[in-house]
Amino acid sequence: MSRVLLTGATGLIGARAIAPLLEAGHEVHAFAREPPVLTDDRGAASDLNWHSVNLLEREATRAAVHEIQADALLHFAWYAEHGRFWESAENLTWVGATLSLLRLFSEAGGARAVLAGSCAEYEWGAGEVCSETATPLRPATLYGTAKHATQLVASAYAQSVGLQLAWGRIFLCYGPGEDERRLVPSVIRALLAEREAEVSDGEQWRDLMHTDDVSRAFVALLDSPVNGAVNIASGEGVRLAEAIALIAAEVGRPELVRLGALPRREGDPAKLLADVSRLRKEVGFERRIALERGIRETVSWWRER
Amino acid sequence: MSRVLLTGATGLIGARAIAPLLEAGHEVHAFAREPPVLTDDRGAASDLNWHSVNLLEREATRAAVHEIQADALLHFAWYAEHGRFWESAENLTWVGATLSLLRLFSEAGGARAVLAGSCAEYEWGAGEVCSETATPLRPATLYGTAKHATQLVASAYAQSVGLQLAWGRIFLCYGPGEDERRLVPSVIRALLAEREAEVSDGEQWRDLMHTDDVSRAFVALLDSPVNGAVNIASGEGVRLAEAIALIAAEVGRPELVRLGALPRREGDPAKLLADVSRLRKEVGFERRIALERGIRETVSWWRER
Numbered sequence: 001m002s003r004v005l006l007t008g009a010t011g012l013i014g015a016r017a018i019a020p021l022l023e024a025g026h027e028v029h030a031f032a033r034e035p036p037v038l039t040d041d042r043g044a045a046s047d048l049n050w051h052s053v054n055l056l057e058r059e060a061t062r063a064a065v066h067e068i069q070a071d072a073l074l075h076f077a078w079y080a081e082h083g084r085f086w087e088s089a090e091n092l093t094w095v096g097a098t099l100s101l102l103r104l105f106s107e108a109g110g111a112r113a114v115l116a117g118s119c120a121e122y123e124w125g126a127g128e129v130c131s132e133t134a135t136p137l138r139p140a141t142l143y144g145t146a147k148h149a150t151q152l153v154a155s156a157y158a159q160s161v162g163l164q165l166a167w168g169r170i171f172l173c174y175g176p177g178e179d180e181r182r183l184v185p186s187v188i189r190a191l192l193a194e195r196e197a198e199v200s201d202g203e204q205w206r207d208l209m210h211t212d213d214v215s216r217a218f219v220a221l222l223d224s225p226v227n228g229a230v231n232i233a234s235g236e237g238v239r240l241a242e243a244i245a246l247i248a249a250e251v252g253r254p255e256l257v258r259l260g261a262l263p264r265r266e267g268d269p270a271k272l273l274a275d276v277s278r279l280r281k282e283v284g285f286e287r288r289i290a291l292e293r294g295i296r297e298t299v300s301w302w303r304e305r
Numbered sequence: 306m307s308r309v310l311l312t313g314a315t316g317l318i319g320a321r322a323i324a325p326l327l328e329a330g331h332e333v334h335a336f337a338r339e340p341p342v343l344t345d346d347r348g349a350a351s352d353l354n355w356h357s358v359n360l361l362e363r364e365a366t367r368a369a370v371h372e373i374q375a376d377a378l379l380h381f382a383w384y385a386e387h388g389r390f391w392e393s394a395e396n397l398t399w400v401g402a403t404l405s406l407l408r409l410f411s412e413a414g415g416a417r418a419v420l421a422g423s424c425a426e427y428e429w430g431a432g433e434v435c436s437e438t439a440t441p442l443r444p445a446t447l448y449g450t451a452k453h454a455t456q457l458v459a460s461a462y463a464q465s466v467g468l469q470l471a472w473g474r475i476f477l478c479y480g481p482g483e484d485e486r487r488l489v490p491s492v493i494r495a496l497l498a499e500r501e502a503e504v505s506d507g508e509q510w511r512d513l514m515h516t517d518d519v520s521r522a523f524v525a526l527l528d529s530p531v532n533g534a535v536n537i538a539s540g541e542g543v544r545l546a547e548a549i550a551l552i553a554a555e556v557g558r559p560e561l562v563r564l565g566a567l568p569r570r571e572g573d574p575a576k577l578l579a580d581v582s583r584l585r586k587e588v589g590f591e592r593r594i595a596l597e598r599g600i601r602e603t604v605s606w607w608r609e610r
Contacts, residue, residue, distance in 0.1 A: 058363075087465045092408050095458055096401020103397050145461035149454035153400055156450035160392045 008076030120144030202241025313381030425449030507546025
């Protein structure tokens with residue numbers, strides 16, 4: 001059992017990390033700018049402790065980190081507004097906030113940190129399957145550059161002070177609660193509303209992983225002795241047109257899908273797939289939720305909105 | 306004429322940038338945690354304006370940068386305590402402070418930024434002469450990694466918002482006012498005090514540039530249209546034993562030099578030299594102070610302490 005400091009704890013992936021952390025026996029200290037109002041006794045009775053902390057406020061962060069004295073850090077917080085995060089100046093702020101948090105955590109006695117990176121750190125188009133060891137790290141975006149730079153400094157710092165550090169590179173994820181402007185929810189919502197779903201040609205190959213699996217993979221990485229970069233992905237590629245067809249079949253309105261109605265996003269790579277051998281063999285994690293089941297559950301979740 | 310925001314303005318290189326900036330006709334806004342008490346009327350009568358600003362205090366920095374609305378930024382400030390800066394956690398703080406400053410400067414209307422990088426960003430030992438385009442950027446130290454990561458993010462941000470950005474990589478410098486624990490002053494002071502000067506074998510090849518030339522090179526870079534990384538160095542390599550012999554001859558006590566009395570510092574590369582063709586051809590800068598003259602002046606300066 002460790003005392004784990006979890007950031008981004010109300011975010012898409014961070015929120016889903018709470019249950020597996022508690023199941024693994026950890027005492028969880030969850031940071032959020034606006035912690036949820038708990039309607040049951042989870043907060044008081046369990047090992048889940050919410051802290052109202054804005055990581056951009058240095059002194060408040062320092063006080064909280066030094067008070068908690070966590071053994072482990074699981075850091076998801078970053079600027080993530082849909083569409084805008086790729087080139088936002090907020091990326092600069094989050095480089096600083098992340099490095100500052102890592103230093104505070106280490107200086108307060110922390111031993112192991114797992115931070116969220118991104119497939120956007122890789123050179124897209126360098127190869128079809130991104131490998132932690134072989135694919136060049138030449139990000140095409142400010143977001144990818146900021147994540148890559150953060151890993152460089154965080155790793156050198158960890159080596160310098162003897163901190164264990166792993167860096168999970170998230171590929172595409174989907175699941176309940178996603179921003180409705182993203183691909184999967186936007187198609188689901190259009191079809192459920194009996195509107196046409198306008199999408200690109202759908203010929204892109206992607207690795208789609210359910211957010212529950214992403215979160216569980218991070219907890220497995222935290223509980224493993226693995227350091228360095230680890231791709232967080234399912235390991236199974238799918239054509240986006242195929243994923244869209246699964247959605248359409250589940251909703252029952254395949255005739256409303258308009259493949260090719262939208263252009264591809266500029267710079268969108270033809271294939272963005274992950275080598276997951278480190279995650280499988282070294283961390284020992286296998287995804288639990290196959291795409292068909294994940295799509296079915298996500299459609300159900302949106303039906304109930 | 307531009308309005309230039311100068312940071313690290315009381316530092317070894319920053320302080321020497323003030324005169325050439327004023328000579329070039331710029332209005333200088335110098336940031337320092339503790340600005341000097343001016344004993345003449347330079348501050349009031351000239352285009353030199355001191356501001357008491359600690360760049361680690363975000364709100365104070367924001368207010369000053371927005372009030373000044375500089376056209377250009379010349380950023381030297383960083384943690385630089387002799388011996389400790391290589392692996393200090395302060396490097397993490399200065400990545401954040403630098404990116405934060407760059408963003409504030411750009412958002413306040415700034416057009417061109419020149420930032421201080423380091424030869425420590427290069428892979429030492431990859432080749433004898435470091436080239437901005439050919440030498441791999443694989444820093445061996447936390448300091449070098451922090452500088453490299455800062456350049457990555459700063460460049461991506463500059464490209465994203467249309468800011469001009471140049472990055473001067475400083476090699477070895479020497480001159481009056483250096484920390485007395487560094488090589489040149491430690492030898493000078495030992496010999497002036499008629500003590501033995503214990504040094505390593507002195508077989509390392511280095512590029513030694515006078516701090517006045519370093520500062521002037523940065524001002525030339527600021528006034529040029531050159532973007533990206535530029536080595537700031539003399540372009541002439543010297544064996545350290547030869548530089549030490551110049552000092553000993555100037556002081557007149559060559560018999561007190563003990564070459565080989567100290568081991569080399571761990572990781573110290575055999576050769577650390579700079580390709581300066583960008584600085585010479587694109588920026589149009591040539592060093593003014595040859596090593597013999599620079600050593601003579603530096604010895605004189607220490608004699609008068």
